[in-house]
Amino acid sequence: MITYIIQRLFIFFPMLLVISFLVYLGLELAPGDAVSHMISPELASTITAEQLNAMREAYGLNQSFLKRYWLWLISMIQGDMGYSMAGGVAISEIMAKTIPATLELSIVALIFSTIIGCSLGVISALKRGSGTDNSLTVAGMAGVSIPEFFFGLVAILLFAIELRWLPVGGRLLPHYETVWDRIPNIVLPSMVLALMMTAGAMRYARSSMLDVLAREFITTARSKGMPEWRINILHGFRVALTPVVVLIGFRLPLLIGGSTIIEQVYQWPGIGSMFIRSVRASDYPLVMTISLMYVFVVLTASLIIDVLTALIDPRVRLGKE
Amino acid sequence: MAKSSLDKKFDKIREREESKSFSTKKRSRIVSKFVNNRLAVFGLIIFSIILLATIFAPLLSPYDPMRVDLRSMRQSPSLDHWFGTDNTGRDVFTRVLFGGRVSIFIGLGSAILSALVGIAIGCYAGYKGGWIDLIALRVSEIFMSFPQIILVLLLVSITGQSLFNLMAIFILTGWGGMYRLARARMLSLREEEYVQALRSFGLSTFTICYKHMLPNALSPIMVNITLSTAMFILTEAGLSFLGLGVPLNIPTWGNILNVAQDILVLQNYWWMWGPVGIVISVFVLCVNFIGDGLRDSTDPSQQG
Numbered sequence: 001m002i003t004y005i006i007q008r009l010f011i012f013f014p015m016l017l018v019i020s021f022l023v024y025l026g027l028e029l030a031p032g033d034a035v036s037h038m039i040s041p042e043l044a045s046t047i048t049a050e051q052l053n054a055m056r057e058a059y060g061l062n063q064s065f066l067k068r069y070w071l072w073l074i075s076m077i078q079g080d081m082g083y084s085m086a087g088g089v090a091i092s093e094i095m096a097k098t099i100p101a102t103l104e105l106s107i108v109a110l111i112f113s114t115i116i117g118c119s120l121g122v123i124s125a126l127k128r129g130s131g132t133d134n135s136l137t138v139a140g141m142a143g144v145s146i147p148e149f150f151f152g153l154v155a156i157l158l159f160a161i162e163l164r165w166l167p168v169g170g171r172l173l174p175h176y177e178t179v180w181d182r183i184p185n186i187v188l189p190s191m192v193l194a195l196m197m198t199a200g201a202m203r204y205a206r207s208s209m210l211d212v213l214a215r216e217f218i219t220t221a222r223s224k225g226m227p228e229w230r231i232n233i234l235h236g237f238r239v240a241l242t243p244v245v246v247l248i249g250f251r252l253p254l255l256i257g258g259s260t261i262i263e264q265v266y267q268w269p270g271i272g273s274m275f276i277r278s279v280r281a282s283d284y285p286l287v288m289t290i291s292l293m294y295v296f297v298v299l300t301a302s303l304i305i306d307v308l309t310a311l312i313d314p315r316v317r318l319g320k321e
Numbered sequence: 322m323a324k325s326s327l328d329k330k331f332d333k334i335r336e337r338e339e340s341k342s343f344s345t346k347k348r349s350r351i352v353s354k355f356v357n358n359r360l361a362v363f364g365l366i367i368f369s370i371i372l373l374a375t376i377f378a379p380l381l382s383p384y385d386p387m388r389v390d391l392r393s394m395r396q397s398p399s400l401d402h403w404f405g406t407d408n409t410g411r412d413v414f415t416r417v418l419f420g421g422r423v424s425i426f427i428g429l430g431s432a433i434l435s436a437l438v439g440i441a442i443g444c445y446a447g448y449k450g451g452w453i454d455l456i457a458l459r460v461s462e463i464f465m466s467f468p469q470i471i472l473v474l475l476l477v478s479i480t481g482q483s484l485f486n487l488m489a490i491f492i493l494t495g496w497g498g499m500y501r502l503a504r505a506r507m508l509s510l511r512e513e514e515y516v517q518a519l520r521s522f523g524l525s526t527f528t529i530c531y532k533h534m535l536p537n538a539l540s541p542i543m544v545n546i547t548l549s550t551a552m553f554i555l556t557e558a559g560l561s562f563l564g565l566g567v568p569l570n571i572p573t574w575g576n577i578l579n580v581a582q583d584i585l586v587l588q589n590y591w592w593m594w595g596p597v598g599i600v601i602s603v604f605v606l607c608v609n610f611i612g613d614g615l616r617d618s619t620d621p622s623q624q625g
Contacts, residue, residue, distance in 0.1 A: 015462065015463070030478065141613070142606055144551075145555075145606035145608075147555050147562075147601055147605075153598070161587070258470070264563060276563055279474050279475075279477060279565060287475060291471055295466045
């Protein structure tokens, strides 16, 4: 087992290194360097070449590409993420502010989508082939077909503008004191996000439940004369939903990427809307750090999944890929 | 002497065999299964209607999608302007038709091209194995280490915005999935007897993997192309909505929706963003229906 984990780590770190190099290289090739973005258009006509050069010197941009990458890598490992070009705020500070907001949104959405998705999936499996099952399947497909931001906009129009039940967007307002004040703000974005993800959870739950219902212990339970509802609850749900919940739990990193556009629609101050803002402003240090953070999260999650699957199923670690 | 009933039966079978009614059976089974799937047929019909409407857009609408007409700004839907007009007096219905051209082209084009790239690499690497396979696998893993939307945004920030760049980015982010699919099929087909027979005949690797093995891997690939078309159309819409996709001067479904970022438009002028949002949703839903129907009719193990 330990050799397997070490093997995986031998893939994990080089992968991270290669990706960080590629991202650094990509942004290096992008038009304009840091200095050209710092100068406002009004100043651009008056600034001289020497002044530009002096600025480049001051920021260390005249050094060779590899040297700069090396320096950046070292400081990154030491925990210094550098500074955003817009306003010169420390990137670590931005991350510390935005990541909790995204996690809050994602976890709430994940919990709701799991509960709704699993229950609908189980219902649809129990009534397999019926009208309910078919319409749930179609509804699930509609869920993955409607653009999330369009759904979000309709929800804003309906619940925030017309009915005025909920705020249009944002997360914290100055006069908020307790956790309860914040709940209205999270309802719309998390619900929209959750409904978008329900389809996937429903599909998993349905096929897993169908799988379990065909097993022999269900037949045994039935032959003992156990009432149908007891069979479903005691034997069906428990066995069918455990793998589903585990699987969905691991989709959290994907979800963190998936919330990007919804965060923007609802002005949710999370890492996703920060990423979009940095892409728009060509704030390269921030773009790079945030995308590498995403990569880190995805790779870590897949490492954990791999190790857990290997723990459960010895064939994985003994066999080839 | 009268023929026995058994003879008659045999004659009938021979007759049917000779008229070749058996030979097309496999294809017709797939078609009939697809036709029996009501959702898939419904999807195909609506898909075709929308596709044809965008192709023949100039015949269906007397307006120019780009022409600004400040005298008829922000008009609500009427007989002259079915979906009303936008902030600069352009006819929204016309823009939805012309926008559909670009959006569908991006979605379908990226899906097909990324499939071609993925299949070309996946077939060869999957069949040959060795270092080519290892490199391709690692490269595809690099692309898969990003959440999809993040990778697309990152590449947009590197390359800048244009129609061509966007398609290139979609292909770059989309080939990995197709590569893995083709590779997995190849790995399982590689040990089949007919492949070993071909190899013993001394056929070249290219002939074996592209001409003889690829057709047997085609049906999951077709399904995947449909589903990734849907995904690319949604991604384009999302990016253009954010103002980071196709440049705003080209009408696409996402770019038309872009105005809805303004809360005043959202609140007061529903026709500028509502109908186009519905058109996107319906179109993508139809593509998904078609994909699902294809999967059911070509792959019996996926049913249920």
